[in-house]
Amino acid sequence: METAQERLDLEKAKNQNNKKSGQAQYVVFNIGEEEYGIEIEYTREIIKSAQITNVPNTEEHVVGVINLRGIIVPVVDLHSRFEIDQDSGDFEEDEQRTITVEVNEMLLGIQVDHIEGIVWLEEDSITPAPDVESNLRQDYLRGVCARDEDHLLILLDLEKTLFT
Amino acid sequence: MQDNGYLDMFFDEAKEYVETLNNGILTLENNPGDKETIDAVFRAAHSLKGMAATMGFQNLTELTHKMENMLDRVREGKLEVNTEFIDLLLQGLDNIQFLVEKIRENEGAEPEGINLEGFIQELANYGQQAADSEASEQNSSGETADDFSFNLTQVEKKELVKVKKDKERIYHLKVVLDEQDFQSVRAFMVLKKIEEVAQLFKSTPAKDEIEESEAAVSELDVYALSWLPAGEFKEELAEISGAEITNFTEIESLEMEKQNQESDSKSLHAEHKVNSFQSSSTVRVDISKLDTLMNMVGELLINKTRLQSLDIQKSKFNEIIPQLDRVTMELHHIVMQIRMVPVGVMFSRFPRMIRDLSNKMNKEIDFVMEGQETELDRSIIDELSDPLTHLLRNAIDHGIEKPEERKAKGKDEEGRIELKAYQKGSEIIIEVTDDGAGIDSDIIGRKAVEKGIVGEEELDQLERREILDFVFHPGFSTAAEVTDVSGRGVGMDIVRNVVKKLDGQISIDSELGKGSTFTISLPLTLAITQALMITVDGDTFAIPLNAVSETLTISPENIKKVRGKDVIVLRENTIPLVSASEIFGNKNLDSFKKSDSDLSVVILKSGDRYIGLIVEELLNQQEIVIKSLGNYLQDTEYISGATIIGDGDVALIIDVRDIVA
Known part of the structure; x- marks a missing residue:
């Protein structure tokens, strides 16, 4: 039930998306302790992580494939991409979700430790990523957004993150 | 913007007519007298014209109209079919295709600024000149005065007999219209009158031509069917002023039927050459709908398998399952049938291409196609056209020698290229054969070393076939000079990639001085296949059954070493062994050899090579629906796709070629 509800919310959020100018909606999630956001346009649905079949001889961040209602969908885990320890976040296992996204006309699943929610961000509030101490490759980033005092939301460039 | 439904219909039909024209024109070239x-x-030109006019495409209407006129003159025997004529028609056809393409690009409107007037004028002139010279000849011999003869084509005759009702009489008449104003109107009235008292079968010019054309009509040549006796029929027509019946014959229908029978037996072999206008009980369906249907059937099949795997001991259940099994199999079979298309659909474009290219390169080529009726899955056919085009171009460019050269070698000056399709077991084979220069494996080998594809010592170890295989290597080109026909070393590797993507194989065989054969083998269908299910380190994998030669159980001491490689000897054949677990990540073969328990081995074959794959456990044999891993994982080594098994989990399909290669 929960997944159906989440899918519904995504759809509803998307429908509202073009109603405010200068703002856009982002799906916010955690990988480890860090908070990341991706543009809602890319997302299709959020599902409870399904049984993953491992695919040998693939890149490290590809964890395998799942059966999404008859369609084979590759699933990626960004921990290795971002050099984050698998168990660094403070989340329970059943909080894990897979966000399915459509990038470059391909359907992919992104495994995340926790879904934070959907937020509106002012385009003005997004600044280029500071060139500091990050394990993240700079070109994976679209920018950052300070949500409050010591809380930085990292916005991902999905195409670069998934395809380079 | 036009209405999209009509526009799609226009494009669909235009494509068909263009194909008919293409086939027909080429048939005509070889058989100039073939009436059918x-x-x-x-008819194709005529229908295309009608359609273009309806859609309001002026250039296209004008162009097809002129081509139709030329063809009509041929039908009337006033124009001769010769090379010049064929060339002009083919040019016309190119222009038609160009226009249709432009209309598509322009979203359904004929683009402005296209000037075909010159060409259209050329068409008009050609027909006219011939007609003029014909007319003057006829004048000099004094035959025009009474140009009234039985002039129906075979097809028309047959049609005439078909539409003729019992007791109806067939009249052939010529009506001359007075030279005053409104000749066209009068002509029109004559035809209308005939339609009142008879069945108008054919008139020259036709009714719609009279309507469309601004030129005056001075006479009509009419075939009509009527119950009225000849006298009454003539009287009816006499009511129209300014029109006089100059010739009138009643055709004995019996005689006609007899003629038809004769010509039937004569033209039997010509029947299947061009059969575009025969109506059939078919429906046009969007291919995407078929794909969806296919997917649904796939889902149904998976769920059927899941049901079967439930251990339910109820008599009703055990009754229903076999029925469900039968229905789903039948459904699957029919869906596959629907998707099958004869390869001739794709082949039909090649004769024209060969003709143009051989002219351009001054080579004489006899192009032979066989097995056009062989059927393949639609999706395969669509993908295959480019690779075949490339192979054929290569055969013309690099294969067939120039006539002088061939003569010097003692060969027939005319080269021969064969394109053959046939079914062999569960595979479709397509062969491109030329009797040209062949490929020199020494040169290939040397080039492969130069390009660093293979080491010199390694080369000595290789068999001839393996050396020839280098032509499929990326960046490999053997043509001494680059021509615009077959490009520069991109191509053969792309050909192989496409064929591989279709789950097929391509091989090459060539004899120096004698010619080359490229053989493509493809699965009959991509979507569903029988597979052997196995496990490797606890995960389930599927191996397409057509790649499995046999399965066996061996004990570790059966494993021998030959030149440092693990092999088993099976009926005097030495077969290399690999561990599936090693390929897919975990344990290597040595860990198996240390164990005492027996090993399960699947003997895989690809082409004529064999390899033994050690697996953890052999499961069952079942039908699987092949699904793509998607573009993201497309190039994954050793894995060609995935399928969904009973419990809804994903099982990967092993790419046997990657393992055997």
Whole structure:
């Protein structure tokens, strides 16, 4: 039930998306302790992580494939991409979700430790990523957004993150 | 912007007519007197014109109209089919295709600024000149005065007999219209009158031509069917002023039927050449709908398998399952049938291409196609056209030698290229054969070393076939000079990639001085296949059954070493062994050899090579629905796709070629 509800919310959020100018909606999630956001346009649905079949001889961040209602969908885990320890976040296992996204006309699943929610961000509030101490490759980033005092939301460039 | 539904219909039909024209024109070239083909081509041009006019495409209407006129003159025997004529028609056809393409690009409107007037004028002139010279000849011999003869084509005759009702009489008459104003109107009235008292079968010019044309009509040549006796029929027509019946014959229908029978037996072999206008009980369906249907059937099949795997001991359940099994199999079979298309659909474009290219390169080529009726899955056919085009171009460019050269070698000056399709077991084979220069494996080998594809010592170890295989290597080109026909070393590797993507194989065989054969083998269908299910380190994998030669159980001491490689000896054949677990990540073969328990081995074959794959456990044999891993994982080594098994989990399909290669 929960997944159906989440899918519904995504759809509803998307429908509202073009109603405010200068703002856009982002799906916010955690990988480890860090908070990341991706543009809602890319997302299709959020599902409870399904049984993953491992695919040998693939890149490290590809964890395998799942059966999404008859369609084979590759699933990626960004921990290795971002050099984050698998168990660094403070989340329970059943909080894990897979966000399915459509990038470059391909359907992919992104495994995340926790879904934070959907937020509106002012385009003005997004600044280029500071060139500091990050394990993240700079070109994976679209920018950052300070949500409050010591809380930085990292916005991902999905195409670069998934395809380079 | 036009209405999209009509526009799609226009494009679909235009494509068909263009194909008919193309086939027909080429048939005509070889058989200039083939009446049926002339008729078919004429009708295609005529229908295309009608359609273009309806859609309001002026250039296209004008162009097809002029081609139709030329063809009509041929039908009337006033124009001769010669090379010049064929060339002009083919040029016309190119222009038609160009226009249709432009209309598509322009979203359904004929683009402005296209000037075909010159060409259209050329068409008009050609027909006219011939007609003029013909007319003057006829004048000099004094035959025009009474140009009234039985002039129906075979097809028309047959049609005439068909539409003729019992007791109806067939009249052939010529009506001359007074030279005053409104000749066209009068002509029109004559035809209308005939339609009142009879069945108008054919008139020259036709009714719609009179309507469309601004030129005056001075006479009509009419075939009509009527119950009225000849006298009454003539009286009816006499009511129209300014029109006089100059010739009138009643045709004995019996005689006609007899003629038809004769010509039937004569033209049997010509029947299947161009059969575009025969109506059939078919429906046009969007291919995406078929794909969806296919997916649904796939889902159904998976769920059926899941049901079967439930251990339910109820008599009703055990009754229903076999029925469900039968229905789903039948459904699957039919869906596959629907998707099958004869390869001739794709082949039909090649004769024209060969003709143009051989002219351009001054080579004489006899192009032979066989097995056009062989059927393949639609999706395969669509993908295959480019690779075949490339192979054929190569055969013309690099294969067939120039006539002088061939003569010097003692060969027939005319080269021969064969394109053959046939079914062999569960595979479809397509062969491109030329009797040209062949490929020199020494040169290939040397080039492969130069390009660093293979080491010199390694080369000595290789068999001839393996050396020839280098032509499929990326960046490998053997043509001494680059021509615009077959490009520069991109191509053969792309050909192989496409064929591989279709789950097929391509091989090459060549004898120096004698020619080359490229053989493509493809699965009959991509979507569903029988597979052997196995496990490797606890995960389930599927191996397509057509790649499995046999399965066996061996004990570790059966494993021998030959030149440092693990092999088993099976009926005097030495077969290399690999561990599936090693390929897919975990344990290597040595860990198996240390164990005492027996090993399960699947003997895989690809082409004529064999390899033994050690697996953890052999499961069952079952039908699987092949699904793509998607573009993201497409190039994954050793894995060609995935399928969904009973419990809804994903099982990967092993790419046997990657393992055997």
